Amino acid sequence: MEFQDVVRRRRMVRRFTGEPVAPRAVERMLRNAVRAPNAGFTQGWAFVVLDRPDDVARFWSATSPVAAGEPGGGGEEVAAGGAAGEGNASPRGAAKESRWLAGMRTAPVLVVVLTSRDAYLARYAEDDKARAAAQAAGEGESPWDVPYWHVDAGMASLLMLQTAVDEGLGACFFGVPPGQVEALRAELGVPRELLVTGVVAVGHAADPAPREGAAGLGTGAASSGGSPTRRPRRPLEDVVHHGGW
8 A cells, every 4th residue: 555545544443343353464563563763772662462352351351340339230341542531420421431442342453552661761871872861851750851662652553553554454542541550560461660651453444333413324444433523634734834833
């Protein structure tokens, strides 16, 4: 696929078919991910691939616990994720969260993206980076105002998303709520020095589920209620400034 087509067609897909993902495609996504730019060529990232149904179920069990205290001993699952995991307790918010979780649970492959802050601190303590570290030193515990360990892991994640498109797949990057990170870490045996940047869900895109009040399913691989369908893309002239602000 032409690169511009990959960029244009990339969407956050939140519902998938039951068709399995070829291991070769996942491997290609990961091989491209580690080609991402990274500060000091630190390569502080790591990836946990969950591509078996039992392992995917373990992820959702750890990050979507059943809330206690529901009438009749039941409960509602609290969704992991950036867009849906906003803690909205309203009925409409809960319905949106439930739709998000139901769709995301259909992903046959999850890649948990991890990063090491310690690896960057160690790298920039080396002789060839000592001056850069001194120039970047700031207040508090972090030597940088920008946590490049997460920035670089995000760049690797974007390459995975783009490779998924080139493979004819759909993918979605989402976050893990802070309150569920430790449970996920324990479930997957993640070492203490690694931080969770986010998760890439991968699969064959399904038609979006209908939104509440929507007339129909919609078409293509766009997610249910995806932002481009509800918010206009900002014009380039509104965000690009030549020669200064």
